Amino acid sequence: MIRKNKKPRLNWIDFAVISSVVGFLIFVVLRVDSVLNYSWNWNHVFPFVMYLDEDTGQWVSNLLLEGLIITLRLAVYGIIISAVIGVVMGLCRISSNLFLRMVARSYVELVRNTPPLVFIFIFYFFLSTQLMPLLGIDELARSDSPAVKTMIWILCGDPILFSNFVSGLICLSIFEGAYITEIVRAGIQSIPRGQWEAGRAIGLSRIDVMRYVILPQAVSKIAPPLANQFITLIKDSSIVSLISIQELTFMAVEVGVSTSRIFEVWILVAVMYFVICYSCVLFFNWLERRAARSKR
Amino acid sequence: MTDTDKRVIRLDNVSKSFGNFQALKGVSFDINHGQKVVVCGPSGSGKSTMIRCINRLEEHDGGSITVNGVELTDDMANILAVRREVGMVFQQFNLFPHLTVLDNLTLGPMRSRGADKQQAQGTAMEYLERVRIPDQANKYPSQLSGGQQQRVAIARSLCMKPKIMLFDEPTSALDPEMIKEVLDVMIELAEEGMTMIVVTHEMGFAKTVADTMIFMDHGEIVEVAPPSEFFSSPRSERTQLFLSQILSH
Numbered sequence: 001m002i003r004k005n006k007k008p009r010l011n012w013i014d015f016a017v018i019s020s021v022v023g024f025l026i027f028v029v030l031r032v033d034s035v036l037n038y039s040w041n042w043n044h045v046f047p048f049v050m051y052l053d054e055d056t057g058q059w060v061s062n063l064l065l066e067g068l069i070i071t072l073r074l075a076v077y078g079i080i081i082s083a084v085i086g087v088v089m090g091l092c093r094i095s096s097n098l099f100l101r102m103v104a105r106s107y108v109e110l111v112r113n114t115p116p117l118v119f120i121f122i123f124y125f126f127l128s129t130q131l132m133p134l135l136g137i138d139e140l141a142r143s144d145s146p147a148v149k150t151m152i153w154i155l156c157g158d159p160i161l162f163s164n165f166v167s168g169l170i171c172l173s174i175f176e177g178a179y180i181t182e183i184v185r186a187g188i189q190s191i192p193r194g195q196w197e198a199g200r201a202i203g204l205s206r207i208d209v210m211r212y213v214i215l216p217q218a219v220s221k222i223a224p225p226l227a228n229q230f231i232t233l234i235k236d237s238s239i240v241s242l243i244s245i246q247e248l249t250f251m252a253v254e255v256g257v258s259t260s261r262i263f264e265v266w267i268l269v270a271v272m273y274f275v276i277c278y279s280c281v282l283f284f285n286w287l288e289r290r291a292a293r294s295k296r
Numbered sequence: 297m298t299d300t301d302k303r304v305i306r307l308d309n310v311s312k313s314f315g316n317f318q319a320l321k322g323v324s325f326d327i328n329h330g331q332k333v334v335v336c337g338p339s340g341s342g343k344s345t346m347i348r349c350i351n352r353l354e355e356h357d358g359g360s361i362t363v364n365g366v367e368l369t370d371d372m373a374n375i376l377a378v379r380r381e382v383g384m385v386f387q388q389f390n391l392f393p394h395l396t397v398l399d400n401l402t403l404g405p406m407r408s409r410g411a412d413k414q415q416a417q418g419t420a421m422e423y424l425e426r427v428r429i430p431d432q433a434n435k436y437p438s439q440l441s442g443g444q445q446q447r448v449a450i451a452r453s454l455c456m457k458p459k460i461m462l463f464d465e466p467t468s469a470l471d472p473e474m475i476k477e478v479l480d481v482m483i484e485l486a487e488e489g490m491t492m493i494v495v496t497h498e499m500g501f502a503k504t505v506a507d508t509m510i511f512m513d514h515g516e517i518v519e520v521a522p523p524s525e526f527f528s529s530p531r532s533e534r535t536q537l538f539l540s541q542i543l544s545h
Binding site: 192194195197198199200201202203204205208212213216217220 | 351353372376379380382383384386388390391392393394403404407408409449452453455456
């Protein structure tokens with residue numbers, strides 16, 4: 001057996017590689033600095049995250065932080081909705097009913113074989129304008145009831161942008177749901193046929209076999225690719241900026257244009273995305289380790 | 297009792313194809329209550345397909361199968377009713393790896409017989425005693441040896457209180473030293489009067505337990521005889537050839 005806990009030791013090759021990488025980075029930075037002739041000014045950018053209001057003496061959130069919050073909302077709701085779509089469609093994908101299979105298959109292939117940008121534009125221009133009135137989202141946003149207003153404020157932000165937010169969210173969820181559908185299908189189909197047969201041989205119905213035998217086993221196989229897809233979803237949420245959802249990327253464009261501190265803004269935004277996504281990675285890793293431990 | 301009362305399984309001219317390959321070509325026989333049938337024959341002869349048709353893990357394309365007075369059709373209620381009366385033990389055990397041994401045994405009774413948890417666990421422990429592994433109840437299948445896993449699989453079927461047990465090469469995936477512990481459990485079961493159909497190459501077991509031998513080849517039943525006759529003076533040439541091949545060593 002190979003011992004896994006052996007301390008990693010660096011040899012001379014590692015040092016050579018590390019020093020050449022560091023050298024290259026230093027070269028790039030110096031080069032950019034001399035060629036670019038750009039005067040960095042981070043102080044211009046940070047107030048767009050938060051600034052101190054001199055009159056009241058309080059910290060006030062600004063465009064970038066607000067964008068970040070919208071991105072987080074899109075991420076959380078998007079993960080939930082796309083997971084639901086994915087599980088339902090994934091089950092349809094392997095259903096014995098031809099109609100359900102065709103619906104699920106068409107959905108997956110339509111989404112999977114169009115570029116995200118194109119899909120989002122088409123969805124927004126043609127479907128969303130029909131869907132929003134149909135769901136009564138506009139009316140809900142215009143509602144005078146204070147209770148509804150506060151709910152919208154807490155859950156989705158400014159009611160004026162509510163309908164906009166919802167269409168962006170649905171768009172993103174439908175888009176990612178297609179990939180989750182395929183993950184769910186593959187996970188379920190990876191369970192050996194014998195498990196189905198054993199379940200049915202002890203008199204369980206198809207639904208019970210699915211629920212008590214197949215799905216519990218599929219979940220542990222689905223989890224890693226699913227976590228990966230959730231992180232992709234967070235990153236893909238930047239695409240909906242193009243249909244004027246005022247999330248982080250949208251705000252970054254605005255701030256970049258109005259301050260002309262393009263580089264600082266984008267680097268800052270990249271760091272923000274990285275922090276969100278990497279925290280998710282750590283969280284999912286922790287979940288996986290915990291699940292592995294509880295098994296034995 | 298008349299003959300029809302005693303009959304628990306009737307296959308009448310059953311056929312089954314997989315694409316162009318005809319796995320069963322008009323198989324007919326009756327099995328009475330308490331009968332122990334051992335089915336043998338070369339691989340690809342349709343033995344497994346035949347017993348898998350009996351609880352409809354495979355659908356037959358022609359002829360009729362009647363189990364316990366219920367004819368197997370597309371009617372799901374009928375199929376479930378038959379499956380509750382027919383236990384099946386697989387070559388690959390097919391235990392549920394995510395459940396403990398005890399949960400493997402209680403799932404069927406609780407979900408398809410509507411037993412409550414305590415009752416189901418009581419029955420489960422009873423059958424685990426019978427297959428002599430009550431101490432493994434809270435382990436997971438992967439922690440058991442092959443022989444133990446197959447005994448759990450037998451207990452799992454028995455928990456459904458079946459009237460008929462089907463065995464599809466139950467010892468073929470086992471290491472030689474574990475075959476006996478599984479066969480012993482099956483012999484006990486036979487002695488208690490269970491109706492059994494066993495697909496196996498264990499001819500020693502067949503001689504002890506079977507009251508009827510069925511030899512199949514190319515999707516047909518070639519010979520049906522009591523074991524004494526079957527082993528000493530097989531009528532068909534194909535049976536003679538098969539027996540000489542598997543008994544010679």
